[in-house]
Amino acid sequence: MSTAPHDPRTVAQLLAAADSPLLSYEFFPPRRSEEEQKFWTTVEKLEQLEPDFMSVTYGASGSTRDRTIEATRLLAARGTLTVGHLTCVSQSREDTARTLGAFEDAGVHNILAIRGDMPGGPHVPWEQHPEGIATATEMVEFIKSRGEFCVGVAAFPNVHQPDNDPELDARIVVEKAAAGADYAITQLFFEGHRYVELVDRVRSRGCDIPIIPGIAPLTVITQVERFAQLADCELPADFVAQLNAAGDPAEVRRIGIQRAVDVCLEVLEAGAPGLQFFTQNRWMATTEVIARLPGYRAR
Numbered sequence: 001m002s003t004a005p006h007d008p009r010t011v012a013q014l015l016a017a018a019d020s021p022l023l024s025y026e027f028f029p030p031r032r033s034e035e036e037q038k039f040w041t042t043v044e045k046l047e048q049l050e051p052d053f054m055s056v057t058y059g060a061s062g063s064t065r066d067r068t069i070e071a072t073r074l075l076a077a078r079g080t081l082t083v084g085h086l087t088c089v090s091q092s093r094e095d096t097a098r099t100l101g102a103f104e105d106a107g108v109h110n111i112l113a114i115r116g117d118m119p120g121g122p123h124v125p126w127e128q129h130p131e132g133i134a135t136a137t138e139m140v141e142f143i144k145s146r147g148e149f150c151v152g153v154a155a156f157p158n159v160h161q162p163d164n165d166p167e168l169d170a171r172i173v174v175e176k177a178a179a180g181a182d183y184a185i186t187q188l189f190f191e192g193h194r195y196v197e198l199v200d201r202v203r204s205r206g207c208d209i210p211i212i213p214g215i216a217p218l219t220v221i222t223q224v225e226r227f228a229q230l231a232d233c234e235l236p237a238d239f240v241a242q243l244n245a246a247g248d249p250a251e252v253r254r255i256g257i258q259r260a261v262d263v264c265l266e267v268l269e270a271g272a273p274g275l276q277f278f279t280q281n282r283w284m285a286t287t288e289v290i291a292r293l294p295g296y297r298a299r
Contacts, residue, residue, distance in 0.1 A: 006107035007081035010150035012182040014052050014081070015210045015273055020295055022052040022212070022274030024083075024185075027075075027281055029056050029067035038281060043075065045283035049290055051080060052274070055112060058085035065091075065099065073106035083152065084108045087116025088139055092131035096139075100146055112152045112185065113139040137172070137179045144180040155184040155202075155211055157194035158233040170201035177209040184209055185276050188216040188231050190239055190259055192266025199270070213267045216278040217285035218256035220249065230278075253285075260289045268295065 014022055025046050030036040043054070056071045058064075068085065076082035084103040086096060103111065115136040128134045133142055136153055143149050153176040156169045173184055186195060195213045202211065218227055218235075221243055228235050239259055246252045264275055275296075277286045290296045 006076050007079060008109075009081055010182070011053055011081070011083065011110050011152060012150045015183055018052075018273065021268055021272060023049065023290070023296060024053045024055070024212070024274060024276045025051055025286070026055050026057060026214075026276060026278045027071070029064065029071040030281075031064075031067070035281075039071070042279060042281050042283040043078075046279065046286060047078070047080065049287065049296075053081040053083055053110065055083035055085060058087050058116070065095075069099065069102045069106070072103065072108055076106050076108050081110065082108055083110040083112050085112045085114070086139065086143070087114050088128070088133045088135070089116040090129055090132075092129055093133060093142065094131070096133060096142065097146060100143065100149075104147065109148060110150045110152070111143055112154075113143055113181070114154045115139070137175050140176055140179040140181050150182050151180060152183045152185055153181040155186045155198060156232065157186050157189040157198045157213070158231055166197070166201060170198065170205060173198075173202050173209065173211070174205045174207040177207050181209060183273075184211045186211065186214045188214045188227065188278055190218075190227075190231070190236050190263060192263045192270070195263075195267045195272065196270045210273045212274045212276050213263075213272050214276045214278055215260055215264060215289070216280065217260040217289050218243075219253045219285050220256075221246075221252050223256075257285060257288050257292075260285075261292045264289060264293055268293070 027039065030039045054075055056068050056075065058068045072082055072084045086099060113136055133139050140151050140153060143151050155173045159166050159169060189195060199211050202209065216227060224235060224240060224243065242255050243252055246255055279286050
């Protein structure tokens with residue numbers, strides 16, 4: 001594994017200077033030693049498309065937190081700008097400060113601050129740690145108070161449960177920006193107009209925070225339930241009907257890739273400042289989608 005100097009720039013600087021949409025990837029840390037080869041193969045394959053930044057998802061418990069920090073450190077050492085994830089789940093402010101220090105020691109000054117879901121998934125009622133941080137907005141304020149960090153946050157193109165209020169979702173993005181957030185990345189979605197409508201709601205409140213759409217190509221029928229959970233809502237009925245009517249796995253894959261391409265083209269046409277691919281630690285589907293996007297082919 002090659003090493004290179006850490007990229008000293010921030011995501012905010014990249015967004016401000018970009019003359020074309022950015023490209024970024026999200027991975028999750030290898031959970032077991034046997035997953036490490038798959039993780040690094042995926043990283044190496046997707047690095048060939050010259051991403052602007054990469055990130056690793058965060059687990060708040062001790063072992064998963066350590067795996068996130070280590071994977072983030074190793075990614076940063078490869079030279080591509082790397083974003084460290086932080087959540088509010090199951091940890092004190094002292095725990096959060098320690099993780100921030102570990103990221104800083106690894107040369108990581110870009111942080112994605114999210115509230116996160118409780119162990120067991122998004123339908124488990126949220127519980128604040130007695131000595132912890134309650135919301136992503138408070139997390140942004142906490143991180144900004146600890147040093148010169150560039151902070152990203154989450155945004156919800158599908159209405160966020162349990163409130164089911166798109167206006168509230170937009171207002172929360174604006175509040176995060178007011179707290180110091182530099183950009184946002186959306187949860188995954190499968191209808192381009194959802195992203196456009198979210199951006200319009202945020203802009204109508206006088207907030208110009210860059211909002212990067214999050215994309216995940218669905219390639220096997222068994223992903224429908226999992227992706228619905230990640231999207232925080234049922235997948236579009238027409239999309240699910242197409243998938244269920246597909247005659248074989250190859251047709252399911254074709255439909256899923258085409259939907260991802262269509263969504264990417266729609267949001268880019270609407271002015272999206274980049275695309276973030278939730279890779280699921282796989283490289284082929286992401287590569288296939290990018291290859292069909294005119295503005296990204298040169299990569």
